[in-house]
Amino acid sequence: MRAVPSALPLTFFHRWGGPAARTGSLLLLLARPLAAQTAVVSGAVTDSAGAPIEYARVRAAGTNLRALTDGAGRFRLARVRAGQVVLHVDRVGYRRVVDTLAVASGESLFVNVTLAAAAFVAEPVVVTAAKRSQLVSQAITSVAVVSDTDLARRAVATVDEAVDKAPGVQFLNGQVNIRGSSGYVQGLGSRVLLLVDGVPANQGDRGGINWDLVPLQDVQRVEIVKGAGSSLYGSSAFGGVVNVLTRDIEPGVHASVRTRAGAFANPPHEVWRFRDYTGAEEGVDVTGSYGADALGASLTAGGWHSDGYREQDRRNHWQSAGKAEWRPDRATRVTASGSWASDQYETPLIWCTRGTCNDRGQTYQPFRIDTNGRGAFTRSDKGIVAATLERTTSARLAWQARGSWLRTHFIDYEPGNNDAGVANRLGAELRGLLHPSNNSLATVGAEGARSGVTSDIFGDHSQTEFAAYGESEQRLGGARLTAGARIDYIAVDGGGLSAVMSPRAGVVLPTGPDLVWRASAGRGFRAPSLAERFVSTVVQGLTVIPNPNLDPETAWSFELGNAARFSSTVRWDAALFWTEAYHLIEPRVETATSRIQFQNVTRARLAGLDLSVTVAPLAPRLTTALAYTFLYARELAHDSVPQRPLAFRPKHLLTLTADYQWRTLGVGGDFRYASRLERVELYESDPRVAEKVLDLRAGLAHGPLFLTCRLANALNYIYNQVPRTLAAVRTLSVTLTWTH
Amino acid sequence: MTTSLRGATAFALAAALGCNKGLEPTPVPTTCPQGFVGVCGTVTFQGTRPDSTEGVFIVAYPTFPQSRNDLLSFSPFPPPSSLPQPFTGSQFYMLPLPSGRYEWVVAVWKRVGTFAPNFSNADSLLREAGFYRDGADTTSHGSGIVTVADGGANGISFLIDFGNMHSISYYFPAPPAH
Numbered sequence: 001m002r003a004v005p006s007a008l009p010l011t012f013f014h015r016w017g018g019p020a021a022r023t024g025s026l027l028l029l030l031a032r033p034l035a036a037q038t039a040v041v042s043g044a045v046t047d048s049a050g051a052p053i054e055y056a057r058v059r060a061a062g063t064n065l066r067a068l069t070d071g072a073g074r075f076r077l078a079r080v081r082a083g084q085v086v087l088h089v090d091r092v093g094y095r096r097v098v099d100t101l102a103v104a105s106g107e108s109l110f111v112n113v114t115l116a117a118a119a120f121v122a123e124p125v126v127v128t129a130a131k132r133s134q135l136v137s138q139a140i141t142s143v144a145v146v147s148d149t150d151l152a153r154r155a156v157a158t159v160d161e162a163v164d165k166a167p168g169v170q171f172l173n174g175q176v177n178i179r180g181s182s183g184y185v186q187g188l189g190s191r192v193l194l195l196v197d198g199v200p201a202n203q204g205d206r207g208g209i210n211w212d213l214v215p216l217q218d219v220q221r222v223e224i225v226k227g228a229g230s231s232l233y234g235s236s237a238f239g240g241v242v243n244v245l246t247r248d249i250e251p252g253v254h255a256s257v258r259t260r261a262g263a264f265a266n267p268p269h270e271v272w273r274f275r276d277y278t279g280a281e282e283g284v285d286v287t288g289s290y291g292a293d294a295l296g297a298s299l300t301a302g303g304w305h306s307d308g309y310r311e312q313d314r315r316n317h318w319q320s321a322g323k324a325e326w327r328p329d330r331a332t333r334v335t336a337s338g339s340w341a342s343d344q345y346e347t348p349l350i351w352c353t354r355g356t357c358n359d360r361g362q363t364y365q366p367f368r369i370d371t372n373g374r375g376a377f378t379r380s381d382k383g384i385v386a387a388t389l390e391r392t393t394s395a396r397l398a399w400q401a402r403g404s405w406l407r408t409h410f411i412d413y414e415p416g417n418n419d420a421g422v423a424n425r426l427g428a429e430l431r432g433l434l435h436p437s438n439n440s441l442a443t444v445g446a447e448g449a450r451s452g453v454t455s456d457i458f459g460d461h462s463q464t465e466f467a468a469y470g471e472s473e474q475r476l477g478g479a480r481l482t483a484g485a486r487i488d489y490i491a492v493d494g495g496g497l498s499a500v501m502s503p504r505a506g507v508v509l510p511t512g513p514d515l516v517w518r519a520s521a522g523r524g525f526r527a528p529s530l531a532e533r534f535v536s537t538v539v540q541g542l543t544v545i546p547n548p549n550l551d552p553e554t555a556w557s558f559e560l561g562n563a564a565r566f567s568s569t570v571r572w573d574a575a576l577f578w579t580e581a582y583h584l585i586e587p588r589v590e591t592a593t594s595r596i597q598f599q600n601v602t603r604a605r606l607a608g609l610d611l612s613v614t615v616a617p618l619a620p621r622l623t624t625a626l627a628y629t630f631l632y633a634r635e636l637a638h639d640s641v642p643q644r645p646l647a648f649r650p651k652h653l654l655t656l657t658a659d660y661q662w663r664t665l666g667v668g669g670d671f672r673y674a675s676r677l678e679r680v681e682l683y684e685s686d687p688r689v690a691e692k693v694l695d696l697r698a699g700l701a702h703g704p705l706f707l708t709c710r711l712a713n714a715l716n717y718i719y720n721q722v723p724r725t726l727a728a729v730r731t732l733s734v735t736l737t738w739t740h
Numbered sequence: 741m742t743t744s745l746r747g748a749t750a751f752a753l754a755a756a757l758g759c760n761k762g763l764e765p766t767p768v769p770t771t772c773p774q775g776f777v778g779v780c781g782t783v784t785f786q787g788t789r790p791d792s793t794e795g796v797f798i799v800a801y802p803t804f805p806q807s808r809n810d811l812l813s814f815s816p817f818p819p820p821s822s823l824p825q826p827f828t829g830s831q832f833y834m835l836p837l838p839s840g841r842y843e844w845v846v847a848v849w850k851r852v853g854t855f856a857p858n859f860s861n862a863d864s865l866l867r868e869a870g871f872y873r874d875g876a877d878t879t880s881h882g883s884g885i886v887t888v889a890d891g892g893a894n895g896i897s898f899l900i901d902f903g904n905m906h907s908i909s910y911y912f913p914a915p916p917a918h
Contacts, residue, residue, distance in 0.1 A: 355822075692762070
């Protein structure tokens with residue numbers, strides 16, 4: 001470069017200080033003071049073959065000087081301040097070039113720039129972290145995105161199977177944990193909020209999540225926001241938010257049919273065999289859609305059956321979903337959507353221990369059930385409908401209004417005892433996005449919800465929530481400062497209102513073209529579910545009594561994160577997180593009265609590191625990724641309980657992913673390691689091991705057909721995540737999708 | 741080694757970690773297994789199991805209960821599953837317990853039924869069916885001191901006699917009704 005040799009591809013330059021320039025200098029006499037301090041940098045941008053590149057962006061760092069190349073690949077930057085100039089040249093599809101020039105006053109430099117082709121990886125746009133669209137690098141908290149490509153490549157059957165592999169996320173027997181938030185309470189009182197297209201979808205009675213509510217065929221992507229999100233989303237966003245976003249309706253007529261068949265491995269030891277045939281699963285989904293300029297609609301229906309991998313584990317599932325869009329003008333969109341799913345599944349309950357089944361001389365039989373639970377099964381129906389009106393009234397204001405209805409219905413058939421319940425959750429929200437200036441944004445809104453339950457074990461109760469929220473983002477130079485809060489008022493059975501305030505503040509600070517720091521602090525909370533307040537039943541001879549006076553759980557959550565791109569192939573995202581949790585709701589056994597009651601007893605601390613590294617490609621056609629979470633989770637000392645590990649939280653969580661693509665054939669795999677749980681509740685002395693699961697997959701595209709083969713738990717590693725509940729064994733499944 | 745080979749090797753190594761065995765078949769032991777903390781022994785059944793039997797549970801008391809109020813101070817809580825049926829012959833048992841000294845390891849027979857609040861119907865549902873007694877025991881109610889010290893205490897064997905069970909009132913007469 002210039003007089004100094006450079007290895008960078010600014011291949012050469014010319015000094016334009018010759019006679020012509022000197023003649024012109026007389027005409028610029030009046031401008032001499034300025035010209036004496038500035039210079040002109042011009043040049044040409046070409047690709048590796050020497051062809052000119054149009055629309056390449058050239059800018060001098062730290063200034064407002066920028067230019068686009070013309071059809072001949074030429075550019076010109078005038079009034080470049082003399083001295084050292086850092087020149088950035090980039091273009092979509094090419095690797096960026098950065099170089100430093102030394103420019104003398106009045107000088108004219110001509111540089112040739114060669115850009116090497118590079119794969120273009122668009123930065124994801126997310127809509128959940130701030131309740132509006134933003135680049136993922138602009139979010140103040142960590143966000144993981146599972147795309148439809150990930151879903152198709154992994155050939156999973158349900159949303160939770162794909163989300164399970166996201167960094168910092170783990171499912172424990174169906175209960176989602178983000179950085180160890182929920183632990184395991186048999187699906188009760190999730191500390192993660194599920195959204196379906198932004199609509200809260202946690203159950204109205206138990207506060208849990210039905211992951212099969214939306215057919216996988218309809219899912220476009222899943223966003224996972226980590227850390228407290230109550231400043232925008234209120235209750236349940238204690239440890240994070242998962243937003244399942246359904247597909248947009250494409251123009252024209254589209255259809256797809258997805259069929260799936262699979263088989264479960266038999267127990268690896270003869271003494272564990274429990275049936276004389278191989279368990280199978282099979283299913284089919286059909287989707288059709290039509291989209292025009294103003295109208296569009298889609299419909300999905302399907303079902304599947306599974307024999308299960310253990311005794312009394314059969315399941316039938318039926319589902320349907322629809323979506324309609326109307327765009328009366330360019331600024332307005334009306335969307336109506338709904339989905340419904342019905343399951344009938346046998347309930348394996350807990351595995352058999354010595355003497356509770358044909359134990360064949362074993363202390364436990366992980367594939368067999370306790371004979372006391374024989375015949376138990378559940379019927380579960382759930383549905384959600386939602387309607388949204390979105391309007392952009394000007395460049396400064398957009399707003400949306402939505403209403404939703406979530407209904408869940410279950411019947412547990414158990415020997416000698418049936419339980420049933422119906423829960424409804426009605427919700428409404430009005431939200432505005434204000435853009436008062438080019439440097440500021442504000443999201444404001446109001447939300448209301450009413451949950452009600454009628455059940456033999458939860459009684460007949462209701463909970464009403466009102467909330468108002470606001471969050472503003474201000475740009476200061478390259479930094480983005482965010483601050484906001486939400487106040488929630490909660491009333492149970494029409495009683496007095498209790499209020500919870502959830503503030504949040506954060507900053508995003510780019511310190512280089514490929515380096516972004518972020519920091520945030522926010523408060524999360526979870527209102528007790530109606531089930532936790534009012535459950536009244538008998539479990540294993542112990543009476544479970546209600547506690548209507550439960551208070552909300554609260555937490556302060558802090559995060560310091562860093563996202564960087566070390567080259568065009570290596571990206572990383574790391575975050576240190578720290579959560580101080582108060583009044584966690586846990587079931588407590590009162591020994592004096594032999595009763596169980598949910599109480600606000602636990603004070604906890606969850607801290608750790610969340611790291612994800614993506615190398616794409618590591619080698620031609622090979623992409624790899626690593627996700628690791630270190631979690632320090634402690635229940636702090638209280639009453640007579642000393643400090644101890646928080647139950648059901650693994651200290652280490654590692655996911656390795658690799659995919660190799662050759663033409664239309666792709667092969668890949670995921671390896672998941674979760675360290676042995678330090679502490680569990682109930683059956684503490686039972687054997688438990690670390691989780692080490694390898695999933696393999698292959699996919700082949702041919703015209704409208706896409707064939708995938710998946711071997712989940714390829715090594716048939718036998719393990720359990722929660723006491724006396726066997727995790728899935730090796731499962732081979734083949735999926736064929738036809739798309740029109 | 742090319743970059744792709746290195747990547748494949750790293751992945752294969754990671755996969756190999758998964759080859760480590762998970763849960764394995766575990767035959768019923770005859771002594772406390774290594775790493776187990778608690779007491780182990782053999783119980784021998786005598787007499788005919790009552791038709792109304794829900795289960796037989798073994799628990800341990802750090803000190804012999806002095807009153808009805810102490811009856812719930814046993815370990816572990818909640819109690820483990822019932823001993824496996826059939827209740828005939830002899831069978832090996834393991835009772836996980838925190839390290840410490842226990843004065844009474846006892847088998848409790850439970851009739852089919854649900855406890856009322858505050859255990860007000862415990863007299864009708866529970867019976868002492870047998871307990872461990874060591875050779876030096878001279879107490880009237882029977883006692884066997886067992887020390888669990890970060891491991892398994894073997895040989896805590898005793899008889900469960902369905903024909904000689906005792907109600908709570910046998911040890912602690914019910915307070916007179918007002």
